[in-house]
Amino acid sequence: MTSGVPQSILDALTDVDMPKLAPVAPAEETMRLSGFAVPVYRAGCVVIGSGAAGLRAAVELKRRDNDVLIVSQSAWGGTSACSGSDKQTLHTANTADQGDNFKAMARAIRAGGAMDEDTAYVEAVGSARMMASLQFLGLPLPQNALGATLRYQTDHDEVGRATSCGPRTSRLMVKVLGQEALRLAIPLFNHTTAVKLLTEGDGAQRRIAGLLAVRPHERTHDNPYGLTLFVCDTLILAAGGPGELYRDSVYPNGCFGSLGLALEAGIALVNLTESQFGIGTRREGFPWNLSGTYVQAIPHIYSVDSAGVEHHFLGEIYRSTQEMASNIFRKGYQWPFHSERMLDFGSSLVDLAIVRESAAGRRVFMDFNRNPLAVPGDLPFSLDRLDEDVKTYLGKAGAKQALPIERLAHMNPLAIELYRRYKVDIARSPLEFAVNNQHMNGGVMVDIWGRSSLAGCYAVGEAAGTHGVTRPGGAALNAGQVFGTRVAEHIDASGLARQAPHRGPSAAADQAIKDSLTLLQPDGGLDVRSVRHAVQARMSDEAGLICFPDRVSAALREARQLNAEIREKGLAFERAAEIGRVLQWRQMALASEAVLAALDHFIRQGGGSRGARAICDPLGDCLPQARSGPLENFRFRKEQDAHRQEQIVLHYDGDIFSITTRPNRRFDEAAKSFFERDWPAWLTGEIYGLDQGGDA
Structure with a gap:
């Protein structure tokens, strides 16, 4: 039972040691907010998350001389660093010997529907640069003797665009990007939990202003909870997907993602109906x-x-x-x-x-x-x-x-x-x-530069809802690298992250602390363990791969009731060290209601079975068969073609979810660039659309 590969090589590709973090300098200022002595850190851009997508964005920003720092709940502890499979797939660039091209690759990426066509093309055309840059950083992608990348076929991939460094491919990606971040001296605030996005302005002028976080290292007599303020002009959500949403989950423990943060900040989300099991x-x-x-x-x-x-x-x-x-x-x-x-x-x-x-x-x-x-x-x-x-x-x-x-x-x-x-x-x-x-295909709605509906706030990786219904295996790793780079390019073109802002913390910082304290009720609040059990059991049992319309509706009512009780009674805790996790479960309960609201809306609009879920219906026209006969309990609706051409958009405002749909953005495959005509748009920065809001 030998493979012919020396054990030392197997060990190196299996036990991937991660780089040692450098200490961050202590805060140079402290402000009195809601009675607490809160340390204040400043940066042109704050990246939430230290996975492959977040690290890519931070590295590309720093390379362009922008002021950036990273906030991470657990460095090297997220899905990129800790998840995988037999030979974890990286979806790669097109190659002529596979009879492929970027347009064909884009069609394959968006083939499941409910995905923006321009986004698929961005991911396809950016894949060549992504792979080359990872190889430059030292990612050991396998090659043959002539230098061609070895590839194989994976799910939703009929051509064979997949490659792999082995089961630890994404961990190796995090390692080489983390090493580059350390070489560039990017501060990484580890054991720091983001609890509230801060904004300033109203209406069309509303934009990101900073982040309230909980950081045990900052706990003092005057700040027993370790409340920490980060002031910034741009912010990137890169904290992955909502791994704690389901009981039956292959995510590493403690992966809460960014959906709850985005919802509470009023950021538009999209395609929350689409997951992967x-x-x-x-x-x-x-x-x-x-x-x-x-x-x-x-x-x-x-x-x-x-x-x-x-x-x-x-x-x-x-x-x-x-x-x-x-x-x-x-x-x-x-x-x-x-x-x-x-x-x-x-x-x-x-x-x-x-x-x-x-x-x-x-x-x-x-x-x-x-x-x-x-x-x-x-x-x-x-x-x-x-x-x-x-x-x-x-x-x-x-x-x-x-x-x-x-x-x-x-x-x-x-x-x-x-x-x-x-x-x-x-x-x-x-x-x-x-x-x-295993994966959330929906998330924050973004445009072709990763901009969310909140000015100055971007999303990359699994936090961004770019994937549509299905995606080729490994396409998520590719998308995180492509959009991590594009977000950095856009922020650099805006000039907003060249230096840290000098303004004082907005009034939102004080209000965010007050809101958090109102939610934290050590004596009379709901038990967080009960909240966790209710959320995870409900999602696994009623919103997994097999869904029944009436049970989804009932689950939504239960989720609404739970969130109403959380708002009324708050959440209990025993020790100050627990409050970060307590506030994350408030976000997870909210994300659960959002997913169920989107799913219930889709089903009530006649939505059928696609991708990750079968919508079972006694009147459905699709009937699975077993050797013993038809499986009537699992008769399901067929997907409607019209639903493939649109996306479900969800906003949270004033404890109410509003749900609409929008058509997929199109991409004209017949359009061609022309060097002399199009070069000025690059030279002047017109391609970034800085005078426009995000068209997500």
């Missing part, structure tokens, strides 16, 4: 996506009931051993659940079957030391009896070994090494897993 190990142990070679090795998948009895449940779903084994394999590059793949005995029946087993109280495992059992009454598993696409792939990979663990060791030994680092030896024991929430 797929199989992976739960975060209670070691959270990791089980895509790629984990399932392409075709392990045996089974469940165990409370009495310890094994159930070959996939044998009850698929009609033949060949069909079952081939669809287990396809979860490698069809990893996210997709409603249409429940039809015609497709690969998402695997996800549905696992959800049914979990709902029945059974635990689900994959065993790499056993080939799949036969479907009852059918021939046993054989590598010679697989669908043609599966046989071709395994043949090209040379994966003809007798057992799944041997095939996995041949195709990707790092997949085995990774779990061993976390005391799980899949070469010896079965691996427990489930279907989990």
